Amino acid sequence: MDILNRKLLTFLSTTVLFVLLLATGTFISIAANKTTQKQKVMAAAVFKFIKFVDWENNILQSKNSFHMCLQKYDASFEPFIKRKVQGKMIKLIILTAEKKPDRCDALYLNSTHPQAMENFNSYKNTATLTISEQAGFLSQGGIIELGSHNNRLTFSINQLMAKTNQLNIGFQLLSLAKHVI
Amino acid sequence: MSESHVNKVTWITSIFLSMIISVSANDDEENFLDISLEKILAIPLDLNAVNILESHIHKKNEWMVGYRFMHMGMNGNLSDDNQVSNANVLKDYMVTPTSMTMDMHMASLMYAPSDNLTLMAMMPYQSNSMEHVTRMGQKFTTRSEGIGDLKIMANAVTYRTRWDEHIFNIKGGLSIPTGSITERDDTPMGKNQKLPYPMQLGSGTFDFIPGISYAGLNQNWGWGAQMLGTIRTGKNDQHYRLGDKLDGSLWLSRIWDNWISTSIRMNGEWWEDIHGEDSELNRTMVTTANPNIRGGKRVNMLLAIELYAPQGGLKGQHLGFELGLPVYQALDGPQLETDWTISAGWQWTF
Numbered sequence: 295m296d297i298l299n300r301k302l303l304t305f306l307s308t309t310v311l312f313v314l315l316l317a318t319g320t321f322i323s324i325a326a327n328k329t330t331q332k333q334k335v336m337a338a339a340v341f342k343f344i345k346f347v348d349w350e351n352n353i354l355q356s357k358n359s360f361h362m363c364l365q366k367y368d369a370s371f372e373p374f375i376k377r378k379v380q381g382k383m384i385k386l387i388i389l390t391a392e393k394k395p396d397r398c399d400a401l402y403l404n405s406t407h408p409q410a411m412e413n414f415n416s417y418k419n420t421a422t423l424t425i426s427e428q429a430g431f432l433s434q435g436g437i438i439e440l441g442s443h444n445n446r447l448t449f450s451i452n453q454l455m456a457k458t459n460q461l462n463i464g465f466q467l468l469s470l471a472k473h474v475i
Numbered sequence: 476m477s478e479s480h481v482n483k484v485t486w487i488t489s490i491f492l493s494m495i496i497s498v499s500a501n502d503d504e505e506n507f508l509d510i511s512l513e514k515i516l517a518i519p520l521d522l523n524a525v526n527i528l529e530s531h532i533h534k535k536n537e538w539m540v541g542y543r544f545m546h547m548g549m550n551g552n553l554s555d556d557n558q559v560s561n562a563n564v565l566k567d568y569m570v571t572p573t574s575m576t577m578d579m580h581m582a583s584l585m586y587a588p589s590d591n592l593t594l595m596a597m598m599p600y601q602s603n604s605m606e607h608v609t610r611m612g613q614k615f616t617t618r619s620e621g622i623g624d625l626k627i628m629a630n631a632v633t634y635r636t637r638w639d640e641h642i643f644n645i646k647g648g649l650s651i652p653t654g655s656i657t658e659r660d661d662t663p664m665g666k667n668q669k670l671p672y673p674m675q676l677g678s679g680t681f682d683f684i685p686g687i688s689y690a691g692l693n694q695n696w697g698w699g700a701q702m703l704g705t706i707r708t709g710k711n712d713q714h715y716r717l718g719d720k721l722d723g724s725l726w727l728s729r730i731w732d733n734w735i736s737t738s739i740r741m742n743g744e745w746w747e748d749i750h751g752e753d754s755e756l757n758r759t760m761v762t763t764a765n766p767n768i769r770g771g772k773r774v775n776m777l778l779a780i781e782l783y784a785p786q787g788g789l790k791g792q793h794l795g796f797e798l799g800l801p802v803y804q805a806l807d808g809p810q811l812e813t814d815w816t817i818s819a820g821w822q823w824t825f
Contacts, residue, residue: 331730331783332520338507339515346512373506442639443590445519446534470512 335447336404336440337370340425343438343449344379344400346464353421353460354399359385363398365405365413389413398422403431421460432475437461441472448472519824520639531595532632532642533587533824541583543820547813549575552762554808564809565610570761573614575605575673575811579623583822591632598653599623603674607761609663617670619658624677625651628684641691648684650705652677656713669755671763672717673811679711697728697736710751718747718770734784740777742799746770748807762809771806773813775799793822 344362354360360382362374367388374384387395391409398417403410403426414424414436424436431439432452437459441448450473456463468474507515519534533539552559552571564571578601585595602620609615628648635642654677662668688701705720721744728738749766756764777799784792799816806812 331518334507335515335518335520338510339512341508342512342515370506373508377508442520445532445639447516447518447520466512470516 333368333370336427337368337374339440339447339449340371340400340402341374341377341379343425343467344423346467347423347456348462348464349380349399349421350460350462354380354382357382357399359383361385361387361395361397361399363387363389363395363401363413363417365389365401365403365407365410368404400425402426403428419459423456423459423461443472450474531585531593532630532644533585533593535587535590537587537824539583539585539822539824541581541585541820541822543579543581543583543818545577545579545581545816545818547577547579547816549577549811550814551812552809553804553806553812554810556803556805559809561608564762565608568610568760568762570607570609571809572761572763572811573606573608575603577604578602593630595626595628595630597626597628601676603676605674605763607662613663615663617660617662617674619655619660619670619674619676621655621658621676623654624682625653626684627651630688639692642689644688644690646684646686646688646703648686650678650682650684652679652681652711654678656711664760669753671756671761672715672749672753672766672769673763678707678717679713680707680709680716682707695730697730697738698726700725713753713755715749715751715753715766717749720744720746728779728781734782736781736783738779738781740779740797742775742777743773744775745772763811768807768810771804771808771810773804773806774802775813775816776802777816791824793824795820795822 340362344360360379362371362384364371364386365388371386375386377384387393387398389398389401389409394413394416397420399421400423401413401417403414403424406428410426410428414426414434417424418435423438424431425438425440426436427440428436429439429441432450432455435452435455437452437456439450439452441450449467449471451463451467451471452475453463453468454475507518517534531539550573552561552564561571561573580600581597582600583595583597585593587593599622601623602618604616604618606616607614626648628646630644630646633643633645654675656675656677656679658670658675659667660670660674683706684703685706686701686703688699690699691697701724703722705722707716707719710716723743724740726738726740728736730736746769748768748770752758752766753764758765758767762768777797779795779797781793781795783794784790795818797816797818797820799818801813801815804812
């Protein structure tokens with residue numbers, strides 16, 4: 295009987311410990327706006343992409359801010375709003391069916407929602423740097439396709455599409471890209 | 476330095492490091508915005524778990540050094556899944572073990588010559604202590620301490636999806652008999668007596684370790700399964716061979732942030748009786764010297780928390796803590812039952 299009680303006590307204390315671990319994790323997760331290593335790496339890479347691309351004909355010069363459009367909210371992009379790119383403060387815009395700005399200087403399709411392709415088509419032929427994780431994105435007319443190899447981020451570039459959209463891809467990006475077409 | 480002092484230092488160091496990692500992980504720098512694109516492309520998207528070393532895959536030319544401390548407590552005897560009192564065991568044997576503790580310090584080194592192949596070497600140092608009682612009621616303790624068997628393994632990726640959401644591996648390894656199988660200690664039966672099988676530090680044989688594993692990952696969750704076998708070969712120079720072993724794990728982890736995750740793991744172990752017999756041991760004296768009651772099966776539930784420093788002065792450092800409890804065990808007994816295990820591990824990838 296003693297053994298049974300001891301086992302029951304051990305089981306109960308383990309369950310309590312596990313619940314506490316989950317509760318702590320949830321609290322930390324909420325406090326940290328729930329971003330994973332992968333999201334932070336992706337956001338940092340997107341930040342570098344927009345820094346190493348030039349928008350031709352001074353397209354951005356007359357604008358007040360740089361429009362960074364996202365298919366869905368991602369807390370790892372929050373630090374962008376304190377940063378400048380091409381001399382302009384970055385403005386984060388989350389696209390919805392009702393809310394589509396006249397221009398997106400960069401568009402990151404961070405969702406596979408059917409609406410993503412519609413959004414992509416809306417900005418595909420404008421001076422927009424389009425970025426997606428979707429396989430085959432370059433062949434659909436996208437400019438930067440993200441991938442991974444051995445647990446690390448990789449990316450490929452469609453330079454022809456970039457030129458069509460009046461974007462100059464910096465050599466820093468071209469030299470680190472896995473594929474350039 | 477005494478064993479308990481070493482254990483205390485291990486735990487205090489682990490807690491101290493975890494606090495530093497927690498603080499450093501909250502730094503703004505962890506957003507990675509101010510580091511070069513080359514460095515961003517070198518950051519792992521997901522983290523290798525400290526507690527399942529054999530599942531690790533590393534990037535080409537990446538090294539990892541690690542240390543893990545594990546403590547296991549055993550108390551009371553089981554025969555099949557039934558408790559057996561000391562009095563009952565002592566009807567058939569002169570001596571019965573009543574409890575045992577095992578402390579293991581495991582050093583590991585990994586290197587990836589390519590993205591699809593990771594090589595690893597693991598060397599344990601363990602200390603065992605077993606309490607006994609004789610039919611006459613006399614209590615005594617035996618101890619053994621030293622290096623265990625060196626394990627070398629290769630882990631090869633056989634299939635992976637584009638984002639490494641699903642990775643399948645095969646693995647193969649060899650256990651080299653560097654651990655002693657001639658440990659001795661004083662007992663009431665005489666001075667410098669040969670200790671029974673569970674108190675020896677190695678197998679004494681070259682053992683093959685084949686295995687397969689699968690790991691899945693999405694944004695917030697990781698999961699996986701692994702099967703590892705241990706196939707013993709020949710007989711050691713004490714004329715016996717430990718039983719073959721099968722070890723399977725299923726795990727699910729929640730990735731809360733880029734510096735913290737928690738996981739639950741079910742681990743099943745099945746191992747055979749010993750083949751042959753050490754002629755210096757008397758199988759009727761004590762249960763642990765009887766080679767025919769050494770097998771068993773056990774299912775453990777393990778809960779873990781893992782901390783990682785993605786940036787800052789401790790970049791690449793990884794800490795893990797795991798608590799394990801058996802939820803089912805059936806032993807060819809009478810044999811000591813496991814009550815709990817606890818472990819703390821540190822890794823540094825560079």
